[in-house]
Amino acid sequence: MATPPPKQLVLAASSADAGVASWDLRTGAEEIRHRPCASRPRALASVADRFLAAAQAPPSGSNSGTVHFYHWDKPQVAVKSFPAEPIRALIADQEGSYLIGGGSNGNLFLWEVASGELLHTWFAHYRAVRCLTLYDYLLVSGSEDGGIKVWDLITVLDEQSRLEAQTPYLYSFNQHALPVTDIACFLGAIVVSSSEDQTCKIWSLSEGRMLRSISFPTSIDSVALDPRSHVFYAGGRDGKIYVTAMGVxxxxxxxxxxxxxxxxxxxxxxxxxxxxxxxxxxxxSGSEDGNVRVWDTRSQQVTRKFKHSQGPVTNVLIVMPKRVNVPPLHPLRKLCSANGKVETRSVILPRPENDVPIPGNRTSIFMERYFDELQKYGGSSRLFDSGLNTQNGTHSQQGEWKGRYLELQDLFVHEVLDQMASSRNP
Structure with a gap:
C-alpha cells in the first residue's frame, strides 16, 4: 500500500487577534486554528516544521510584547516568552536549533531553542528591525531606517573576533530611501530586498555591493523567490503581485x-x-483584504482561496508539519545569563538551502566542492566554539576554513551571475 504524501499546510496570521489559521494545501480543508495570535509582518516562523513561533504585536501604547510557541495538534499557546523589547521580525535556522529576533528598538537577539538561553544580543539598527533572512553563517537584517546589514555570526558570537573586526557587521547597505519591508536569499549568494521606496534591490553577498535596482509603480511589502529560475515575486500595496526577472x-x-x-x-x-x-x-499570498490565495505559477491562476479574518493577513507560510515528540519547550530568556555574559557553548552551522538545482548551471558542483573543503578544514557542522584551544592553532584553522569558504562562495556567485547575464543576452 502506497504511503500517502506528507501533509502540507498553508498558515496565515493577522495583526488582528484572529489566531494562526491553517489549511490543507491538497484538500483546502481548514485545520486547527492557534489562538491567541496577533503578529505583524515577518513575525511568524516555523521552527524546523516541529512547532510554530509567533512574535506578538504589543497592545497600543505598550512597549512590551510576547513570543508564543504552539504545537501543531493543540490550539492554545504552549509557551509564552517575554523578551526585553517587542520582536518585529522572527526567523529560525533550518535545523530549528536557534531563533533570531529583530527588536522594535533596533536590537537583534539570538536564542537557543532547546534551553531558551539568550546566547547574544547586540545593537543593529537605529530603528526597528523589520525583516531577517539567514544563510549559513550570514544573517541579513533590514530596518525601518532604510538600512540593510549583513552579519557574520562567527564574528558576532566570538568575543575575540569582535575585538579584531573593524566593524561589528560584514556589510552595511543604505541605498533604500525608505523602510525595508522584506528580504530573501537566492542561492545564498544573492539577496533581494523590498522597500516602501517602490524599489527592489539585488545585492551580492560575496562582493558586498548592490547589483541592481528595479523600480515599481507602488511600494513593495513582500518578496518571494522562484527556486527554479531567476524570477522573484514582489507584493505591491496596489494589490498586485509583480512577476519580476532578476536579470542581474x-x-x-x-x-x-x-x-x-x-x-x-x-x-x-x-x-x-x-x-x-x-x-x-x-x-x-496574504493581503490586507483578509484573504489568502494559492497560485499555480505555471498557469498564473488562483487554485485556492481562503478567508482568514476581517483584519489584514500579515504572514503566510507553507509548512510540512513534523508531528514528532518535541522535548519540553522553554521560555526565551531576557538576559544572556545571571551575570550578563554569554556562556561557553557551540553554535551549529545551518545547512545550505540548495535543495532545488537550477537547470543550466553547476550549482551542485560548487556546493559539493564547498562540502569537501569544509571537511578538510574540520568544519563539520560547527560554526563557533568559544572553548577552542588557541595554543594548538585551532583558531588559525578556523580562519583558514572561513577564508576558503568565502573564496568558494565568490566563485559560486560569479557562476550564477555570469549565467544570469548570458540568459539575458543569448
Whole structure:
C-alpha cells in the first residue's frame, strides 16, 4: 500500500487577534486554528516544521510584547516568552536549533531553542528591525531606517573576533530611501530586498555591493523567490503581485523597471506576505483584504482561496508539519545569563538551502566542492566554539576554513551571475 504524501499546510496570521489559521494545501480543508495570535509582518516562523513561533504585536501604547510557541495538534499557546523589547521580525535556522529576533528598538537577539538561553544580543539598527533572512553563517537584517546589514555570526558570537573586526557587521547597505519591508536569499549568494521606496534591490553577498535596482509603480511589502529560475515575486500595496526577472547584469548598475514580466491580480488591497513552495510550482499570498490565495505559477491562476479574518493577513507560510515528540519547550530568556555574559557553548552551522538545482548551471558542483573543503578544514557542522584551544592553532584553522569558504562562495556567485547575464543576452 502506497504511503500517502506528507501533509502540507498553508498558515496565515493577522495583526488582528484572529489566531494562526491553517489549511490543507491538497484538500483546502481548514485545520486547527492557534489562538491567541496577533503578529505583524515577518513575525511568524516555523521552527524546523516541529512547532510554530509567533512574535506578538504589543497592545497600543505598550512597549512590551510576547513570543508564543504552539504545537501543531493543540490550539492554545504552549509557551509564552517575554523578551526585553517587542520582536518585529522572527526567523529560525533550518535545523530549528536557534531563533533570531529583530527588536522594535533596533536590537537583534539570538536564542537557543532547546534551553531558551539568550546566547547574544547586540545593537543593529537605529530603528526597528523589520525583516531577517539567514544563510549559513550570514544573517541579513533590514530596518525601518532604510538600512540593510549583513552579519557574520562567527564574528558576532566570538568575543575575540569582535575585538579584531573593524566593524561589528560584514556589510552595511543604505541605498533604500525608505523602510525595508522584506528580504530573501537566492542561492545564498544573492539577496533581494523590498522597500516602501517602490524599489527592489539585488545585492551580492560575496562582493558586498548592490547589483541592481528595479523600480515599481507602488511600494513593495513582500518578496518571494522562484527556486527554479531567476524570477522573484514582489507584493505591491496596489494589490498586485509583480512577476519580476532578476536579470542581474554585473556590468551595469542603476534603476531598471523593464524586468517586470507581468502581474498576478486577485487581491483588492495590498499584498503583505508571500511564500513559495520548495519546487516553485505554488505561490501563496496574504493581503490586507483578509484573504489568502494559492497560485499555480505555471498557469498564473488562483487554485485556492481562503478567508482568514476581517483584519489584514500579515504572514503566510507553507509548512510540512513534523508531528514528532518535541522535548519540553522553554521560555526565551531576557538576559544572556545571571551575570550578563554569554556562556561557553557551540553554535551549529545551518545547512545550505540548495535543495532545488537550477537547470543550466553547476550549482551542485560548487556546493559539493564547498562540502569537501569544509571537511578538510574540520568544519563539520560547527560554526563557533568559544572553548577552542588557541595554543594548538585551532583558531588559525578556523580562519583558514572561513577564508576558503568565502573564496568558494565568490566563485559560486560569479557562476550564477555570469549565467544570469548570458540568459539575458543569448
Amino acid at each position: 547584469d554585473i556590468s551595469s548598475h542603476g534603476s531598471d523597471d523593464s524586468s517586470i514580466l507581468g502581474a498576478l491580480d486577485d487581491h483588492s488591497k495590498g499584498v503583505t506576505s508571500l511564500a513559495s513552495s520548495t519546487d516553485g510550482l505554488l505561490l501563496v
